[in-house]
Amino acid sequence: MKPAPFSYLRPTSLAEAVQALSADPDAKVLAGGQSLVPLLSMRLAAPSTIVDINGLTGLSDIEVGDDGVRVGALVRHADLLAHDGVRRSQPLVPLALAHVAHATIRNRGTTVGSLVHADAAAEMPAVLALLGGSVEVVGSAGARTIDADDLVVGPLETSLAHDEIAVSAWFPALAPGAGVAFDEIARRQGDYALCGVAVLVEGDSVRASYVSVSDVPVVVDLSGVADDDLGDAAVAALDPADDIHATAAYRAQLVRVLTRRVVAAAREGADRR
Amino acid sequence: MSETLHELRLVVNGVTHDLRVPARRLLSDALRQDLGLTGTHVGCEHGVCGACTVLLDGRPVRACLLFAVSAVGCEVTTVEGLTNPDGSLGPVQQAFLECHGLQCGFCTPGFLTTITAGLRDNPAPTHEEAREMVAGNLCRCTGYQNIVRAVERAAELS
Numbered sequence: 536m537k538p539a540p541f542s543y544l545r546p547t548s549l550a551e552a553v554q555a556l557s558a559d560p561d562a563k564v565l566a567g568g569q570s571l572v573p574l575l576s577m578r579l580a581a582p583s584t585i586v587d588i589n590g591l592t593g594l595s596d597i598e599v600g601d602d603g604v605r606v607g608a609l610v611r612h613a614d615l616l617a618h619d620g621v622r623r624s625q626p627l628v629p630l631a632l633a634h635v636a637h638a639t640i641r642n643r644g645t646t647v648g649s650l651v652h653a654d655a656a657a658e659m660p661a662v663l664a665l666l667g668g669s670v671e672v673v674g675s676a677g678a679r680t681i682d683a684d685d686l687v688v689g690p691l692e693t694s695l696a697h698d699e700i701a702v703s704a705w706f707p708a709l710a711p712g713a714g715v716a717f718d719e720i721a722r723r724q725g726d727y728a729l730c731g732v733a734v735l736v737e738g739d740s741v742r743a744s745y746v747s748v749s750d751v752p753v754v755v756d757l758s759g760v761a762d763d764d765l766g767d768a769a770v771a772a773l774d775p776a777d778d779i780h781a782t783a784a785y786r787a788q789l790v791r792v793l794t795r796r797v798v799a800a801a802r803e804g805a806d807r808r
Numbered sequence: 809m810s811e812t813l814h815e816l817r818l819v820v821n822g823v824t825h826d827l828r829v830p831a832r833r834l835l836s837d838a839l840r841q842d843l844g845l846t847g848t849h850v851g852c853e854h855g856v857c858g859a860c861t862v863l864l865d866g867r868p869v870r871a872c873l874l875f876a877v878s879a880v881g882c883e884v885t886t887v888e889g890l891t892n893p894d895g896s897l898g899p900v901q902q903a904f905l906e907c908h909g910l911q912c913g914f915c916t917p918g919f920l921t922t923i924t925a926g927l928r929d930n931p932a933p934t935h936e937e938a939r940e941m942v943a944g945n946l947c948r949c950t951g952y953q954n955i956v957r958a959v960e961r962a963a964e965l966s
């Protein structure tokens with residue numbers, strides 16, 4: 536067996552789950568397992584307790600209101616992607632989700648899990664940051680709301696306390712007249728992006744958020760930048776680095792090309808609304 | 809300290825099985841080692857290759873990214889469950905045979921389960937959709953051309 540031994544708990548209430556996390560400083564939450572189980576199998580993580588939250592009730596709802604979308608912690612990427620109400624309220628959510636892994640992974644992985652996993656190569660943390668969304672958490676100290684700006688504190692690191700469970704995420708609705716777009720370059724559709732860009736255009740404001748370019752989600756304000764200068768302005772703000780997947784120079788080129796392309800698509804989207 | 813074993817009941821291809829396994833037993837290993845259902849293959853064991861794909865309540869998932877304890881209460885379908893009730897090849901299996909959709913066969917079980925669910929959701933895929941349907945599965949032999957052809961042939965047969 537590849538993972539190291541652990542005690543397995545499958546609580547049926549949130550209070551019990553929080554209690555289980557408080558009781559063991561080395562415990563980990565298991566949601567869809569699409570990021571955690573590989574880490575366990577490679578023994579990059581070896582928690583002493585796994586708290587499987589898939590038995591909790593009330594965390595599987597997608598609620599679409601006038602001002603945005605609330606997504607429960609057990610909502611799978613695939614269900615959020617297929618939801619018509621979500622598409623109408625905040626089209627950037629499905630536009631980006633279509634690039635999150637392959638359909639088979641999306642059937643099990645949760646969108647909230649992806650937000651709190653806080654991988655710089657993941658699409659949804661960049662989307663939450665751009666839209667100014669938030670995550671609702673519950674811990675032994677009670678419930679609180681963490682704004683997207685305060686969520687990710689480092690690569691794979693969030694501001695959640697050890698015994699806090701994310702119960703839902705909030706994606707604000709797209710304002711009338713505003714436009715969004717998303718695109719990324721990956722080796723294959725569904726692979727982690729070498730570079731991804733989400734853009735929100737609202738009146739004169741143009742903002743872009745990047746995937747796989749920086750350690751934590753960064754939102755770059757491109758308002759007032761001439762079309763021809765968009766790419767260079769983004770590269771100057773981001774300063775992409777080398778890694779095993781791409782050189783810094785190649786990544787900078789992807790930022791230049793994608794920024795112009797996605798800003799244009801978001802403007803077009805705004806004009807159509 | 810001996811490891812705690814969990815008593816669990818799994819329903820696989822309509823058959824109920826009782827087993828005693830540690831919590832860290834992956835569903836892929838439980839199927840192969842505990843239940844002897846070696847049709848489900850394991851390649852990468854971290855979600856990338858797709859060889860271990862099974863259907864969980866009808867939806868394709870990676871069996872290597874799921875603990876057997878987490879599959880309690882769900883219907884699991886493996887490649888062994890894709891034949892027709894009379895034991896003859898199901899439509900996707902038949903299409904792979906006709907189109908030469910496999911060489912060594914290592915990746916095939918994952919393709920068969922994925923395509924079975926894919927065609928149920930989209931019974932008449934375009935060529936592009938047929939390619940997309942198998943984009944999450946790796947094959948090191950065929951070059952994919954005949955696999956995509958098999959998707960299209962299976963759509964005709966289903």
Ligand SMILES: Cc1cc2nc3c(=O)[nH]c(=O)nc-3n(C[C@H](O)[C@H](O)[C@H](O)COP(=O)(O)OP(=O)(O)OC[C@H]3O[C@@H](n4cnc5c(N)ncnc54)[C@H](O)[C@@H]3O)c2cc1C
Pocket residue numbers: 563564565566567568569570571572573588608634635636637640643644645646647648649651652656657658659699700701702725726727728854855856
């Ligand atoms: C082959 C492959 C390709 C992938 N490609 C992509 C991709 O292109 N883009 C992308 O974004 N993702 C990708 N993923 C990851 C996928 O999106 C995961 O579903 C997601 O990152 C994590 O969600 P999960 O529900 O599976 O979380 P888990 O794996 O269960 O958990 C991940 C981490 O978050 C914690 N956690 C989860 N839920 C909660 C909660 N409610 N409260 C507190 N802590 C919690 C866990 O303790 C763990 O540390 C890929 C995965 C695989 C296997």
Ligand code: FES
Pocket residue numbers: 849850851852853854855856857858859860861870871872873
């Ligand atoms: S063995 Fe499960 S995806 Fe490769």
Ligand code: FES
Pocket residue numbers: 909910911912913914915916946947948949950
């Ligand atoms: S037939 Fe050999 S890996 Fe696909």
